[in-house]
Amino acid sequence: MLQSIRGMRDILPGDARRWRIVEDTLRRILESAAYEELQLPLLESTELFTRGVGEGTDIVEKEMYSLTDRDGDGITLRPEGTAGCVRALVQHGLLFNQTQRVYYTGPMFRYERPQKGRYRQFYQVGAEAFGLAGPDVDVELMLLGRRFWQALGVEHLVRLELNTLGTPATRAAFRAALVAYLEPLRERLDEDSRRRLDRNPLRILDSKDPGTRAVLARAPQLPDFLDADSRRHFANLTGMLDELGIAYTVNPALVRGLDYYTQTVFEWVTDALGAQGAVCAGGRYDGLVERLGGKPTPAAGFAVGLDRLVLLHEAVHGALDGAAADVYVCVLEPGHQGYALRLAEKLRAGLPGFRIRVHAGGGKLKNQLKRADQCGARHALLVGDAEVADDAPVLKDLRADLPQRALAVDGIIAALRAGVPD
RNA sequence: GUGGACGUAGCUCAGUCGGUAGAGCUCCGGGUUGUGAUCCCGGCGGUCGUGGGUUCGAGCCCCAUCGUCCACCCCA
Numbered sequence A: 001m002l003q004s005i006r007g008m009r010d011i012l013p014g015d016a017r018r019w020r021i022v023e024d025t026l027r028r029i030l031e032s033a034a035y036e037e038l039q040l041p042l043l044e045s046t047e048l049f050t051r052g053v054g055e056g057t058d059i060v061e062k063e064m065y066s067l068t069d070r071d072g073d074g075i076t077l078r079p080e081g082t083a084g085c086v087r088a089l090v091q092h093g094l095l096f097n098q099t100q101r102v103y104y105t106g107p108m109f110r111y112e113r114p115q116k117g118r119y120r121q122f123y124q125v126g127a128e129a130f131g132l133a134g135p136d137v138d139v140e141l142m143l144l145g146r147r148f149w150q151a152l153g154v155e156h157l158v159r160l161e162l163n164t165l166g167t168p169a170t171r172a173a174f175r176a177a178l179v180a181y182l183e184p185l186r187e188r189l190d191e192d193s194r195r196r197l198d199r200n201p202l203r204i205l206d207s208k209d210p211g212t213r214a215v216l217a218r219a220p221q222l223p224d225f226l227d228a229d230s231r232r233h234f235a236n237l238t239g240m241l242d243e244l245g246i247a248y249t250v251n252p253a254l255v256r257g258l259d260y261y262t263q264t265v266f267e268w269v270t271d272a273l274g275a276q277g278a279v280c281a282g283g284r285y286d287g288l289v290e291r292l293g294g295k296p297t298p299a300a301g302f303a304v305g306l307d308r309l310v311l312l313h314e315a316v317h318g319a320l321d322g323a324a325a326d327v328y329v330c331v332l333e334p335g336h337q338g339y340a341l342r343l344a345e346k347l348r349a350g351l352p353g354f355r356i357r358v359h360a361g362g363g364k365l366k367n368q369l370k371r372a373d374q375c376g377a378r379h380a381l382l383v384g385d386a387e388v389a390d391d392a393p394v395l396k397d398l399r400a401d402l403p404q405r406a407l408a409v410d411g412i413i414a415a416l417r418a419g420v421p422d
Numbered sequence B: 001g002u003g004g005a006c007g008u009a010g011c012u013c014a015g016u017c018g019g020u021a022g023a024g025c026u027c028c029g030g031g032u033u034g035u036g037a038u039c040c041c042g043g044c045g046g047u048c049g050u051g052g053g054u055u056c057g058a059g060c061c062c063c064a065u066c067g068u069c070c071a072c073c074c075c076a
Helices: A013-032 A046-052 A058-063 A082-091 A135-152 A168-188 A191-199 A201-206 A210-216 A228-244 A306-317 A334-350 A365-374 A385-390 A409-419
Strands: A043-045 A065-068 A074-077 A100-109 A121-130 A158-164 A262-270 A278-284 A299-305 A327-331 A356-358 A379-383 A394-397
Touching (some): A013 A100, A013 A121, A013 A135, A013 A306, A043 A082, A046 A058, A082 A100, A121 A135, A121 A306, A135 A262, A135 A278, A135 A299, A168 A201, A168 A210, A191 A201, A201 A210, A228 A262, A278 A306, A327 A334, A334 A379, A334 A385, A334 A409, A365 A379, A379 A409
Antiparallel strands (some): A065 A074, A100 A121, A262 A278, A278 A299, A379 A394
């Protein structure tokens, strides 16, 4: 049987409703903070990501869907959104002497082994703020996160972790010190960490291996390498978080996988999703705009993992009401199909927001009512000889034991409008 | 890329010691005229993931392969 390729999944009608709720909620909150939507291509030049995300990262080394275009150019299905967003704003001159606060949403692609909460095509909502260097913007981004979780009713499952990486110079100095410390102890590290020692030593801090953890206990600490400005930035940040009542824990092991981060990094994590804990992650990336050809521009942002957020929403709220229609029009004689379709059009015009489905394909009334019931409709309308003769279809409540009535169109509209509270 | 578990009807699953497959749900038809959800009766539906092997005989044992899930790595 033909089936979707690994890591690519279909979001079927039952789930799509939940996706729309989650995505609309995030969008509404971003708009309320005056972030502006941006739509970006799924395909970018491969170079954008090798330069933007970083040559040594796992994403670039083994996870990109890259191909050669017909004219020989290297192009890549975007593995994340920030690089493309920066590219677009630089390309159109929107970062020139001005600030921008934007968001975007859509699928990203990474070639990884799928598991719970991780797919090869996955969905993010990203928000980015440019031209603003202070910790107030960092806090604003975290505040947006808190509103997301509150609005979706999942705030009790999500907590904030943060850290600071300082400036690129900070990272370089710390990295050198860490390597100098670990190199003689190489034999005591697990295999993965030994490999990372050469390539991306900061990631060793994340290791879950007990032996490696023991070695790390006496390793140099990044905070000791922070310069005065970075310390002040972070202190201001945590001060504002305290003021706003946003709970957080400082996690010195939080390093993040992408090369472009500086200063603040943060993650909203959950324990409710198995091994994939990060629901939203982001931070400051003051060097990226310049790296991608723009003027030096401070920037910060985050990405929400929609797939994971949808799973959380499901864990909290369970199954959603599955009604596909509100009103189902039954057609008792084939000759009345046209009447039924006209009736439905009048109802749709008079009842905005109502979902009205007309039976198609004929069949007995018994089966038509069965369909009406199955699609979740609250009401059925019957169109038979008598109803057409009187121009008064019968309105039947499928969810309450009420007498059914023959009503003219205006009467049906009035009854339906009055009868449905929400 | 690595490890573990699992692939039987559209769905959820049984299938004993190896003897050429079952249930529930769904779907379709019926229970006399134009009334659904419940109930009763009947029916459709399977290359047991795929390909080899062992055997008189394989859903069951062996090998390979594909797929799914979970975990590692890493990440949203």
